[in-house]
Amino acid sequence: MMLEIRGLSAHYGRIEALRGIDIAVDEGELVALVGANGAGKTTLLRALSGVHPASAGAVRFEGRDITALMPERRVDLGILQVPEGRQVFGPLSVEDNLRLGAYRRHGPDVEADIRRMFQMFPILAQRRRLPAGTLSGGQQQMLAMARALMGQPRLLLLDEPSMGLAPILVAEIFTAVKELKRQGTTIFLVEQNAHAALAIADRGYVLETGRVVLTDTGTALLHDARVKEAYLGL
Amino acid sequence: MTSTFLQFLFSGLTLGAIYALAGLGFxxxxxxxxxxxxAQGEFLMIGAMATVSLVGLGLPLELAIPLAVAIAAAVGVALARFAVVPAGDASVVTVIIITIGASILLRGVAQVVWDKEFHALPAFSGTVPISVLGATMLPQSLWVMGVSLAAILALGWFFGRTMAGKAMLAVSYSRLGAQLVGVPIRRVLLTSFALSAGLGAIGGIVVAPITFTSYEAGVMLGLKGFSAAVLGGLGNGLGAVLGGLVVGIAEAMSAGYLSSAYKDATAFVIILVVLFFLPNGLLGHKGSERV
Incomplete structure (x- = not known):
């Protein structure tokens, strides 16, 4: 397993946001984590990136215990996250945002990667000199994704990439996610939009109030009666 | 008439340059x-007092100054490392109170290490006044303005052109975003204290031949630097420079045309006006963002 989460708990003050989570992601897999608002999805991703401390349990990445590793060291290992709400650097140009995505890397291939991102998301090429804050929500989502890709992820963590976007943009984002998977990137996708996420996922986990309550293949979960009722509105 | 005005303007620009450096530190x-x-004002004091000591030990000025700037920067890093970092996720107000405590401590230590006397540094290139359009100016004023300008330009280059500088700015635009691309935010914090302390020390040193220095010289310089930063819009570099010049010129004009008894009040009147009418400062961004 590339990523192994065992008995992971995390707190916000006294509130236990995650209660003994067990999740595994294999190399090359696209694994979806679905659940309602407040289930703890974002907390889990923050703990995986090291920006929120775990209070119990362990996270192993490629066999190595990373539970207490600093966020920047996890980036070095290839764990990159596209956070909820994009978190782009608003006043900096689109191009600088991408360069900062490669902050832990050095060398001339950074420029080649920027060109690759511009091919993947042509709208970013048009806006390359504009402040990131002037982009629309969908464009900022693409920029956040491209910025994470600049870090050459081995494991890409996506937090609610479809949130607040028009349906046509959601489709575009999910096409990009599928393309990344085809290229061999391992992806852990967190979504409230359970249908779209499970439809493209190899496997899925359902999170409820800080606990994993269900896990199966993406297709099986999509047809599971409980999931349908709770998350697909069917 | 014009020459008097010019005289006040020169003195305002000289003061303003120092306030700009202090404001940039904030x-x-x-x-x-x-x-x-x-504790920003204390960095100016430490720079000047350390230079006075080192010169007293027989070091030439051109060696004493960089050494004193390094000492101030080291104090800045130590303050961040031992007083700010251990506060962890404490609220910003808590950390601000810690820095107020640190400023009192630093003044106390300065009294013990040095003394309670006023000290002057020798002017860098003589004290023969230069006459400009009927007004006179000390050569040291040119040093103050020139060195400040050079420091401001160097800082502008660092934040506008280098990846290390942009990464520091990125932390202010989105702390989470910066952490997630691997910017080590603890090192950014230590660097920011080193930069601010070094910058403050430079300001404190170049102005010391004109205004003298003592263990408590940092109090007023710090408060006026704070006014400059607030007037320009906290966090905005260009704003701090502009704010510093406005505060400096306003102070010199009110001292010249009204009464020098009120000169220190000018900066605080400016703070009040800003807080009432322009809470974001001259160039500060509004507190809104796209969601």
Whole structure:
């Protein structure tokens, strides 16, 4: 397993946001984590990136215990996250945002990667000199994704990439996610939009109030009666 | 008439340049941590007092100054490392109170290490006044303005052109975003204190031949630097420079045309006016964002 989460708990003050989570992601897999608002999805991703401390349990990445590793060291290992709400650097140009995505890397291939991102998301090429804050929500989502890709992820963590976007943009984002998977990137996708996420996922986990309550293949979960009722509105 | 005005303007620009450097120090630390470092004025004092000591030990000025700037920067890093970092996730207000405590401590230590006397540094290139359009100017004023301008340009280059500088700005735009691309935010915090302290020390040193220095010289310089930063818009570098010049010129004009008894009040009147009518400062951004 590339990523192994065992008995992971995390707190916000006294509130236990995650209660003994067990999740595994294999190399090359696209694994979806679905659940309602407040289930703890974002907390889990923050703990995986090291920006929120775990209070119990362990996270192993490629066999190595990373539970207490600093966020920047996890980036070095290839764990990159596209956070909820994009978190782009608003006043900096689109191009600088991408360069900062490669902050832990050095060398001339950074420029080649920027060109690759511009091919993947042509709208970013048009806006390359504009402040990131002037982009629309969908464009900022693409920029956040491209910025994470600049870090050459081995494991890409996506937090609610479809949130607040028009349906046509959601489709575009999910096409990009599928393309990344085809290229061999391992992806852990967190979504409230359970249908779209499970439809493209190899496997899925359902999170409820800080606990994993269900896990199966993406297709099986999509047809599971409980999931349908709770998350697909069917 | 014009020559009097010019005279006041020169003196305002000289003061303003120092306030700009102090104000920039506030902004750099504010950007890295959203903390207002009320020990900023002490960095100016430490720079000047250390230079006085080193010159007293027989070191030439050109050696004493960089050494004193390094000492101030080291004090800045130590303050961040031992007083700000251990506060962890404490609220910003808590950390601000810590910096107020640190400023009192630093003044106390300065009294013990040095003394309570006023000290002057020798002017860098003589004291023969230069006459400009009927007004006179000390050569040291040119040093103050020139060195400040050079420091401001160097800082502008660092934050506008280098990846290390942009990474520091990125922390202020989105702390989470910066952490997720691997910017080590703790090192950014230490760097911001080193930069602010070094910058403050430079300001304190170049102005010391004109205004003298003592263990408590940092109090007023710090408060006026704070006014400059607030007037310009906290966190905005260009704003701090502009704010510094406005505060300096306003102070010199009110001292010249009204009464020098009120000169220190000018900066505080400016703070009040800003807080009432322009809470974001001249160039500060509005507190809104796209969601």
């Amino acid at each position: 902004s750099i630390i504010y950007n890295a941590s959203h903390v207002i470092n009320f």
